[in-house]
Amino acid sequence: MLAASYLLALLAILLAWPVPVALSHARWTSRSPFAAMVLWQSIALAGGLSMIGAMLVYGLQPLGDNLLQAIGRAASLVLENKSSDELQFWHLFALCAAALLGTHLVFTLGLTYARITNQRRRHRELLEVLSLPSGAIERTLVINHPAPVAYCLPGGSRSVTVLSDGLVEALSPGELAAVVEHERAHLTQRHHLLLWAFEAWRQALPWLPTSRLSREAVSSLVEMLADDVARRTAPDDVLVRAIALVAVGSAGAATDPAEASLESSRVTGTPGTPGDGEASVAARLSRLLTPQPQLTAAQTTAVLAASGLMLAVPTVLLLAPGLLS
Known part of the structure; x- marks a missing residue:
């Protein structure tokens, strides 16, 4: 699990800086806006999943050999109101950071929706x-x-x-x-x-x-x-x-x-x-x-495949150890 957390952190860094910067300068995107849109969505989703996943996996790794097992043990500790000597300061810090970031993203999504809804309502009244x-x-x-x-x-x-x-x-x-x-x-x-x-x-x-x-x-x-x-x-x-x-x-x-x-x-x-x-x-x-000229069918397929792979990698890093145990 420790290796998975490091790989997720590396992927999060790549998707936070060099990948979006490179794509923003790409000239092919206007030739296939749909494929480019899918790729941007994959970058955002995979980046968020990698950021939260890296901290979550690192924080839970002392509690089990895979994420599912660690989540199960963490849940039992909370429900039984027990403490664990295996969780050190940095593990707790990572878990808190993952929880805060996840909550922040969900809260901001809801807040943005409420703000836009109110703007549209006022606009319609005008x-x-x-x-x-x-x-x-x-x-x-x-x-x-x-x-x-x-x-x-x-x-x-x-x-x-x-x-x-x-x-x-x-x-x-x-x-x-x-x-x-x-x-x-x-x-x-x-x-x-x-x-x-x-x-x-x-x-x-x-x-x-x-x-x-x-x-x-x-x-x-x-x-x-x-x-x-x-x-x-x-x-x-x-x-x-x-x-x-x-x-x-x-x-x-x-x-x-x-x-x-x-x-x-x-x-x-x-x-x-x-x-x-x-x-x-x-x-x-x-x-x-x-x-x-529009992207060829092969080029479009390659972009869509890369988008799918970008989402699959953090998902596999999070779930595969639990499925293979």
Whole structure:
């Protein structure tokens, strides 16, 4: 078990710094946003599992030859209110750290969900005052805003797409259809759940490179995934014009108090809106203006296999000794 704890610690270090840094500079991710998204999720999950697992295994290793046996003995000691001379200071410290980190991650996930839910509720209340239903587009609201703005507001059966009248006036019918298709892709593919999970990860461990880089990468990748859906019904040049116009218009958006309240309560970033960074917009435009070939089936399979292996390694290190005993 001691060797497993060291290997888990090494894996945690790799997934906390060099691996996410290398992936953040990789150029292939825009060629297969889905595969890249899966890989980022694996890095985050495997990194968290490795961090907690390393401390847990180290702390419990004096109590048994494998993790399952050690957990069973630790539970009996707690239930019978007994002490163990085998557990030294550093073992207890590791167990406390594992418990605190695990609790912190779960608590932050719940806190982030509550915060986002409240933001969406307030946002929806503002929309009831500041928007009108679009007569031409189903489940779409239009706000009185001179700048081209488009985003989606998740809410299950109450999910809506929000457009500004400045956007409706500035875009051609084809460009407007591409933007609406993009926003609906965010809703149908549940991108807000991915953003929630990675935002919670960043809030929980803001000092960790993985949390910051993964949040930035996922924000850009969900936009590319939605772009790919819009590309099925609109030519690339139409989508490029729409993205560029929304990006330029949002940069000079008005600062009316009511509109500012809407902007501050918005949860999901969408094409060219203030939540969408300049680097993300540039990357999206670049892949549309100079299309690159998608990853081959073999390359995609390799990325997905690496993602699965990344999750399997810490799981095996934690469970295999118990299964083999």
